[in-house]
Amino acid sequence: MCRSSSRSPSRTGGRPRSAAADAAILEATRAALVELGWSKLTMGDVAGRAGVAKTTLYRRWAGKNELVVDAVAVLFDELELPDRGSLLADIEGVVVQFAALLERPETKTALMAVIAESTRDEPLRERIRTSIVERQKRLVLAGRQRAQARGELPDSPASATGTDDLIFDVIAGAVVHRALVSAEPVDAEWVRRFTALLLGGLAAAAQA
Amino acid sequence: MCRSSSRSPSRTGGRPRSAAADAAILEATRAALVELGWSKLTMGDVAGRAGVAKTTLYRRWAGKNELVVDAVAVLFDELELPDRGSLLADIEGVVVQFAALLERPETKTALMAVIAESTRDEPLRERIRTSIVERQKRLVLAGRQRAQARGELPDSPASATGTDDLIFDVIAGAVVHRALVSAEPVDAEWVRRFTALLLGGLAAAAQA
DNA sequence: GCCTTTCGCTACGAGTCGTAGCGTAACCCC
DNA sequence: GGGGTTACGCTACGACTCGTAGCGAAAGGC
Incomplete structure (x- = not known):
């Protein structure tokens, strides 16, 4: 159950990350891989498919590499x-x-x-x-x-x-x-x- | 001895392509792979290393994929x-x-x-x-x-x-x-x- | 010497990257 | 229920790469 990036230090109060967004992003990543393939897949495209802002992706994954690994x-x-x-x-x-x-x-x-x-x-x-x-x-x-x-x-x-x-x-x-x-x-x-x-x-x- | 792109139709007169440039480009491509790796290798960088114009690369190879295949x-x-x-x-x-x-x-x-x-x-x-x-x-x-x-x-x-x-x-x-x-x-x-x-x-x- | 093709160079629009800044929304704790 | 804290959506941005077009000059074949 390892979450995207390392999220261990001092998880005190605050708005929690949306688990639904996680699922939507990973699903969108797989869909983009099917339609576009690795080289033409872009972070902006995935964000659009998942219905989230591009900045949300970068808050959770360092980049395309890590995102795709988690997606597959x-x-x-x-x-x-x-x-x-x-x-x-x-x-x-x-x-x-x-x-x-x-x-x-x-x-x-x-x-x-x-x-x-x-x-x-x-x-x-x-x-x-x-x-x-x-x-x-x-x-x-x-x-x-x-x-x-x-x-x-x-x-x-x-x-x-x-x-x-x-x-x-x-x-x-x-x-x-x-x-x-x-x-x-x-x-x-x-x-x-x-x-x-x-x-x-x-x-x-x-x-x- | 397959040359870069398909060069068969009507090779009549004109300035021939520089074989030295070919060698320099492939050598520069390998050097760039060593220093930068695949993802950070750019056509412009290879052109600079080889001492040729970027347009020369595109006249011979369709893109990064084909160039790297020939280089390795x-x-x-x-x-x-x-x-x-x-x-x-x-x-x-x-x-x-x-x-x-x-x-x-x-x-x-x-x-x-x-x-x-x-x-x-x-x-x-x-x-x-x-x-x-x-x-x-x-x-x-x-x-x-x-x-x-x-x-x-x-x-x-x-x-x-x-x-x-x-x-x-x-x-x-x-x-x-x-x-x-x-x-x-x-x-x-x-x-x-x-x-x-x-x-x-x-x-x-x-x-x- | 003429013709053909390549060459270096510059410039360009398009697209992507990763980040910053802002106001808002959601949740935990007291 | 109010603070405090964090996530979220949105916009905008500079930097970079892409692949191409256009030009004048150079180098070879015939």
Whole structure:
């Protein structure tokens, strides 16, 4: 529930910020991303769509970068990991979900843009990490633990430190690269092949 | 040797474009990317650095997107695939090279940005594909053929259609995600683990 | 030597940025 | 219910970038 900017010091009396305005602004931002894309999205346009003054936006967000991160972050909350009975099915399920999210025009145009900006903006990178990346990574952690409970993976893999991070980078990286760089569809056939490749690698690592 | 914009129709007499200006502009663009990053790079600034008029830039490139793609494309020519004796060593070598390229501030800030732009600009996507993506993909093709010659991979893998594409998305995607999204170092330990994972998956696929 | 094209330069309207200042509105606390 | 405090809408502003137009001059092909 992190609010826009850091709002901790001495929250005494005074008019509280409108929660409705927050929702309207974020919704307007997503709409603007769909219609205009990242590069043509302007703060003034978002303010107009949301029915608020431009100054209100700047009171809550430092700029376009932070606003867009918050606007798309909620979309990543939709990602879930239902138990499909096997590690293979679980991986396929999360890959399909993630691919569907990347197909949406809001995320498609915004995700790479904010990551590009974050390469020169450490606070922004941290915001992306906590708002977007960590939420995805939890799915990997949950999937691994579930697979271990099923006995599909060894309980204490040798040198497990960073293994979750590796799996996460492979899954998320491959899907993003397929969808946005290669710009080819993440269809059932691709998902099947990718999952088979990853699962084969995990099995080989478990034997060693 | 594709020149900036499409220059095919009726190239009769007249003053030819300065090749030196082209080189100076692309060099200035890379320098500006290092110092300013993608978002603060302006066409006027690049023109000033290159010692040419701003109008000269617009005569050759449609805008910032196309200019930056051309400026960073040449960096991807440095990628090579020397024979290191085994598929494992070859993969590790290309991963290290690619990671080193992504560590450079020019590519780090530019690559994600132009990909983000390309999601809403089909001609730009095509330019990226031919100038950057295909050059990387060739390394995967060469590595696979070399491994087949060594006998490390079956000569005619079942349903090989799109396998190179899959491997490419996995390798490039994982490295990019590690370096730019997770923003953690692609060190020797990570490369070793990733390569082992990928190689295990390939071996499992070969057995099936 | 003529023709064609590029070049540097200047200037321009349009658009965006981020902020300042003001009067008003909404809420908390006493 | 009155103060005090903060958020809000609105307007206006300087600074900056964009992409283009117009000009005279320069550099090559034929």
